[in-house]
Amino acid sequence: MTGSYGDSTRSVKAVASEYVPGAPIAPPPVPAAAYHIPFDEDDSLDSYGRRSNPTWRQLESALAQLEGAAGALIFGSGMAALTAVLRTLAEPGRKVVVPADGYYQVRAYAAEFLAPRGVTVTPARCAQICDVAEDVGPGDVVLAESPSNPGLDVVDLHRLGMVCRARGATLVVDNTTATPLGQQPLSLGADLVVASATKALAGHHDVLAGYVAGSHPEVMQRVERERLLAGAVLGAFEAWLVLRSLGSFGLRFERQCQNAAAVALTLRSHPAVRSVRYPGLPGDPSHAVASTQMRRFGGVVAIELASAAAVHDLVGRSALLVGATSFGGIHSSVDRRARWGDPVPAGFARLSLGIEDTDDLLGDIEQALC
Numbered sequence: 001m002t003g004s005y006g007d008s009t010r011s012v013k014a015v016a017s018e019y020v021p022g023a024p025i026a027p028p029p030v031p032a033a034a035y036h037i038p039f040d041e042d043d044s045l046d047s048y049g050r051r052s053n054p055t056w057r058q059l060e061s062a063l064a065q066l067e068g069a070a071g072a073l074i075f076g077s078g079m080a081a082l083t084a085v086l087r088t089l090a091e092p093g094r095k096v097v098v099p100a101d102g103y104y105q106v107r108a109y110a111a112e113f114l115a116p117r118g119v120t121v122t123p124a125r126c127a128q129i130c131d132v133a134e135d136v137g138p139g140d141v142v143l144a145e146s147p148s149n150p151g152l153d154v155v156d157l158h159r160l161g162m163v164c165r166a167r168g169a170t171l172v173v174d175n176t177t178a179t180p181l182g183q184q185p186l187s188l189g190a191d192l193v194v195a196s197a198t199k200a201l202a203g204h205h206d207v208l209a210g211y212v213a214g215s216h217p218e219v220m221q222r223v224e225r226e227r228l229l230a231g232a233v234l235g236a237f238e239a240w241l242v243l244r245s246l247g248s249f250g251l252r253f254e255r256q257c258q259n260a261a262a263v264a265l266t267l268r269s270h271p272a273v274r275s276v277r278y279p280g281l282p283g284d285p286s287h288a289v290a291s292t293q294m295r296r297f298g299g300v301v302a303i304e305l306a307s308a309a310a311v312h313d314l315v316g317r318s319a320l321l322v323g324a325t326s327f328g329g330i331h332s333s334v335d336r337r338a339r340w341g342d343p344v345p346a347g348f349a350r351l352s353l354g355i356e357d358t359d360d361l362l363g364d365i366e367q368a369l370c
């Protein structure tokens with residue numbers, strides 16, 4: 001029956017714990033550094049806060065359900081999750097393919113911390129990654145980001161999964177932009193999902209978190225061991241904030257996708273806008289592949305205006321867009337990506353659509369672009 005539930009029902013069910021008579025329906029966070037353990041220690045007990053926490057378990061169970069995974073592990077940020085996976089899997093002498101047009105700090109991490117340790121780092125754009133993966137071998141790692149941030153190009157995940165499987169490589173997919181309500185990479189052939197929960201999942205611009213989801217017990221155990229030893233853990237209160245937000249995720253994400261689709265369609269024919277990218281837009285170069293693997297197309301739209309000043313003016317004249325370098329939150333926001341060094345034109349702006357009313361957003365953006 002749960003398979004047929006809609007996204008909002010799935011979000012609410014994912015955070016609903018076992019109901020105990022007289023206990024809170026929504027259990028409070030359990031901040032704990034140390035737990036009482038008898039001297040003849042029982043390994044199944046919670047013992048220390050860097051190893052396990054009841055609030056983590058609730059959040060991990062919710063994330064695993066949404067991703068269609070056997071398990072999930074939460075981390076202190078999306079980067080903490082991503083780098084834990086790379087440290088666990090990318091051994092010296094192996095090759096790691098990283099997104100050339102994806103989140104720039106992942107590339108920076110690979111270049112500064114993996115390459116000097118003997119890992120061959122190969123950046124590949126979404127359009128080339130399936131071909132580049134033809135050259136990987138057993139034990140290598142392919143990290144794909146789809147849709148990519150900020151260009152919103154899409155990788156054919158099913159094809160990439162087949163290429164990686166045939167070569168014995170591990171396919172890791174960054175699902176931050178799509179979210180598990182947009183696509184489930186594990187069902188398309190990925191071995192692991194990594195994501196920043198800081199974005200649409202938590203969705204309120206007030207907490208950093210990340211997670212890894214997967215179904216191979218051995219790999220998940222190694223990642224968990226890495227988390228224990230490296231210590232990039234999430235605080236219990238932050239885990240609870242994400243959990244609390246997750247109940248409204250389906251509702252929020254539905255509105256964000258609706259707003260993004262409407263804004264993309266309107267801006268496509270606006271004279272001040274040179275180009276628009278949105279995988280849900282018919283005619284977008286990514287639309288055909290996106291339609292085969294995504295259920296929803298996300299709340300982010302990429303546009304190009306004439307110059308950096310034009311982006312500045314858009315934010316200055318808007319009453320609803322806030323300048324901010326994140327996405328997925330309830331407030332609509334704008335980020336001019338060239339300022340962070342992304343290889344995009346000066347007037348390239350990433351719009352993150354929030355949960356405001358669609359007509360209000362369209363009216364505000366149109367008047368701000370004039």
Ligand SMILES: Cc1ncc(COP(=O)(O)O)c(C=O)c1O
Pocket residue numbers: 077078079080082103145149174176177195196197198208209210326
């Ligand atoms: C696609 C993608 N992956 C990972 C991250 C890193 O997430 P966090 O900022 O939570 O570390 C980001 C952050 O913007 C991102 O956009």
